[in-house]
Amino acid sequence: MSVSALGTTVYEVVTHHGHTYLVDVESRECSCPDHTYRDARCKHLRRVAIEITEGRVAPPGHLRVSCAVCGDPFYEPTDALEPHLCRQHALEPGDFAVDRETGGTVLVLAVSPRRADEVRIPAHDCTVAEYASNRSYPPDDPVVSAVFPTVDVTNAGVTPRSLRVYTFPLTRLALPTK
Template structure:
């Protein structure tokens, strides 16, 4: 299905895309909208050109309000309560509209629900079976991500998404992550991540294969941090001729940071 954009008179879609992670949403009033319909015909044209409002239900179905009436769509089964679907068995304009809005990121998929990011409070979509605090794409991190500690500026590699709250997770010393003074500025309710310091990993020329690097991550001492204390590092294209790569031309896993880590008291 082709990704679409709204017409200028319609509500603008979110700037981010559906890339597997929950994505940030801002509160809004749902209203009728249209989509560009040039080049489409029949039901496909009407699904885009006619003003409709799509509202997700708690059971994974959707209410579609149009000028011709209000109907309920089951996107997974591709059924609708309108005569065109219920009587003729057609893939009606309402089913097509729901598919368009899901693809555009305007409504959650049937297996998703709206949740609030535990860090910024923004509305987002997350799997219906996801437990614990939720995080939007801006504040979530995947194992292997290069991040920076906001408190010390040190470079870190994420090795695990713990998921539980900072006031529920204890370090090796038996203290809650939320109890450390260096975490006082961050929410007790935030999910915890386990990280290792880049400076503890072998330099690039000491890593002869991927397995060696994985072993280094596994054997390195882990530290626990609340989500918003970590900020993602965007790697930039390196200088191939000079052998440079990544943030600060240090390479994502071979750089060295200066100063103290400031985390000796919150080991995993």
């Protein structure tokens, strides 16, 4: 039997004999004759439950996706927005991240599904991927925008050291190790 997740609570089961049944794990219903006529908890329901428990198919409401950075597969909620990022590469707005090139800390503002070789840096008339210090990172990395969260405090008040928003290829930034 092969089981595939449809991204809801319904799973498609194809048997060895080539029959296709739909199993709903929430209502515990299956479209097979066994279940329909005898109201038994059929083998298809059991099989889907096992596949989910053992992590071979996505849990209800999830789909299998690939990390936009490393390509590793994992399960995301069906309505999750791109880019899909595995635990190791997940950066979110509000995260502090370390710039691998300078060692500086940045505050992440946005993670875009657009690629580094698509997004331009107007001030330098090149793409994020073409910018000199970004060339050793994959050109298809998602683009992350961030600011340097540093301020100067003087008697005159508090001034941000820079109000510029910078763009980075995602893998140039690393989550700090805690």
